[in-house]
Amino acid sequence: MDKIIINGGHTQLKGQVEIEGAKNAVLPLLAATILPSEGETVLRNVPILSDVYTMNAVISHLNIPLVFDKQQNTVVTQAAESVAIEAPYEYVSQMRASIVVLGPILARNGHARVSMPGGCTIGSRPIDLHIRGLQAMGAEITHNGGFIEAKADALHGAHFYMDFPSVGATQNIMMAATLAKGTMVLENAAREPEIVDLANLLNKMGADVKGAGTDTIVIKGVEKMHGTTHHVVQDRIEAGTFMVAAAMTQGNVLILDAVREHNRPLLSKLSEMGVDIIQEEDGIRVIGPETLKSVNVKTLPHPGFPTDMQAQMTAAQAVANGESTMIETVFENRFQHLEEMRRMGLSADISRNSANIQGGGPFSGAEVRSTDLRASAALILLGMVAQGTTTVGHLEHLDRGYYKFHEKLAKLGADIKRINPKESCHV
Ligand SMILES: CC(=O)N[C@H]1[C@@H](OP(=O)(O)OP(=O)(O)OC[C@H]2O[C@@H](n3ccc(=O)[nH]c3=O)[C@H](O)[C@@H]2O)O[C@H](CO)[C@@H](O)[C@@H]1O
Numbered sequence: 001m002d003k004i005i006i007n008g009g010h011t012q013l014k015g016q017v018e019i020e021g022a023k024n025a026v027l028p029l030l031a032a033t034i035l036p037s038e039g040e041t042v043l044r045n046v047p048i049l050s051d052v053y054t055m056n057a058v059i060s061h062l063n064i065p066l067v068f069d070k071q072q073n074t075v076v077t078q079a080a081e082s083v084a085i086e087a088p089y090e091y092v093s094q095m096r097a098s099i100v101v102l103g104p105i106l107a108r109n110g111h112a113r114v115s116m117p118g119g120c121t122i123g124s125r126p127i128d129l130h131i132r133g134l135q136a137m138g139a140e141i142t143h144n145g146g147f148i149e150a151k152a153d154a155l156h157g158a159h160f161y162m163d164f165p166s167v168g169a170t171q172n173i174m175m176a177a178t179l180a181k182g183t184m185v186l187e188n189a190a191r192e193p194e195i196v197d198l199a200n201l202l203n204k205m206g207a208d209v210k211g212a213g214t215d216t217i218v219i220k221g222v223e224k225m226h227g228t229t230h231h232v233v234q235d236r237i238e239a240g241t242f243m244v245a246a247a248m249t250q251g252n253v254l255i256l257d258a259v260r261e262h263n264r265p266l267l268s269k270l271s272e273m274g275v276d277i278i279q280e281e282d283g284i285r286v287i288g289p290e291t292l293k294s295v296n297v298k299t300l301p302h303p304g305f306p307t308d309m310q311a312q313m314t315a316a317q318a319v320a321n322g323e324s325t326m327i328e329t330v331f332e333n334r335f336q337h338l339e340e341m342r343r344m345g346l347s348a349d350i351s352r353n354s355a356n357i358q359g360g361g362p363f364s365g366a367e368v369r370s371t372d373l374r375a376s377a378a379l380i381l382l383g384m385v386a387q388g389t390t391t392v393g394h395l396e397h398l399d400r401g402y403y404k405f406h407e408k409l410a411k412l413g414a415d416i417k418r419i420n421p422k423e424s425c426h427v
């Protein structure tokens with residue numbers, strides 16, 4: 001099994017780093033390729049990640065011809081005359097995000113069968129909002145044999161208020177509404193940059209989506225959609241991870257083409273911690289201070305502090321001077337990395353969704369395991385600060401969302417290597 005080995009305690013990251021296209025944008029964009037009934041769709045800046053392979057497999061399974069050119073980071077799909085109705089367990093069990101094919105398959109076929117995604121290590125992750133949104137548009141939904149089956153002779157527009165601004169539900173409902181009759185008004189919608197990226201692609205495909213990036217999205221149904229070309233937005237979570245890495249290692253790193261607007265809550269917290277943030281022509285430079293100051297952080301839906309940066313920010317609080325509280329409000333079980341960090345010397349008390357962190361260390365290298373995607377990145381960041389050798393296992397989580405993470409860190413000066421690279425998952 002692959003492992004990352006870090007020799008830490010002396011790392012000062014320096015240089016510049018390129019960031020990939022966003023995992024959380026490209027997965028729904030790939031799902032949107034189900035919608036066009038004519039033409040070719042070209043997605044550029046597609047990251048080489050195991051989740052992308054999984055979504056590509058789902059799309060191909062639906063009879064949509066798809067070619068992934070890894071040299072060019074491009075996916076090309078051809079509109080299918082007839083799209084299959086079923087996304088099987090085999091794929092959905094590998095990646096929860098495959099649930100976002102439900103809306104587009106239903107929109108194209110009037111009938112969709114998607115395996116129930118189930119929970120994952122960070123929480124139970126129900127899909128009630130996806131289902132209620134589709135029901136509001138006239139879909140009949142049944143659960144049978146581990147599948148959700150959705151049927152609608154003709155989806156229609158409606159008003160739907162989401163109890164919580166779910167990212168996936170917003171994407172599913174938006175895509176279902178593109179080909180519905182009439183106007184869909186989605187209130188308390190998610191506002192993430194990845195939602196805006198999806199709306200931009202849908203509009204280029206001929207849809208009529210307005211308000212993405214605000215809490216009310218209005219989708220006027222159109223007769224049909226066509227292929228187009230689209231550049232996937234930058235991964236703000238990968239960018240943020242390198243920002244935190246620079247901050248934790250007294251580093252000086254230029255995050256190329258980073259978008260300040262997409263990482264505002266993180267940048268503001270890093271500034272409070274004493275980190276220098278400089279906007280340059282080519283990106284954002286992050287300079288870590290000699291000693292980081294602790295700050296309290298609470299995760300929230302965008303534009304609040306992203307839950308996908310919580311583990312990495314917890315690693316930063318661990319090395320910062322002082323006590324801090326991390327409150328996780330989005331997922332109910334997203335503190336497993338703390339247990340692994342304890343093995344490296346972390347002192348933290350967890351009470352429900354709140355962790356009190358006594359920062360400052362000292363930290364020593366240890367053998368730890370990734371428990372989820374962002375936990376793996378956070379453990380590697382702490383490993384760069386801890387004295388001695390840290391070994392991080394279960395890299396299948398890391399490969400879902402980071403492309404050549406260890407190589408990028410090594411290029412910035414970290415003493416890090418990955419062993420058994422041949423067995424690595426597609427990457
Ligand atoms: C592929 C992708 O883009 N994944 C991101 C997406 O996940 P995802 O789209 O799954 O996240 P959601 O925004 O839907 O979930 C947020 C919260 O809402 C709850 N919920 C969601 C749907 C629903 O029908 N009912 C319900 O109760 C979830 O259990 C969770 O507690 O947004 C999350 C929140 O920013 C990120 O951490 C994930 O990285």
Ligand SMILES: C=C(OP(=O)(O)O)C(=O)O
Binds near residue numbers: 024096097120373
């Ligand atoms: C939780 C994440 O992703 P997913 O929703 O794909 O599990 C993440 O990207 O941190």
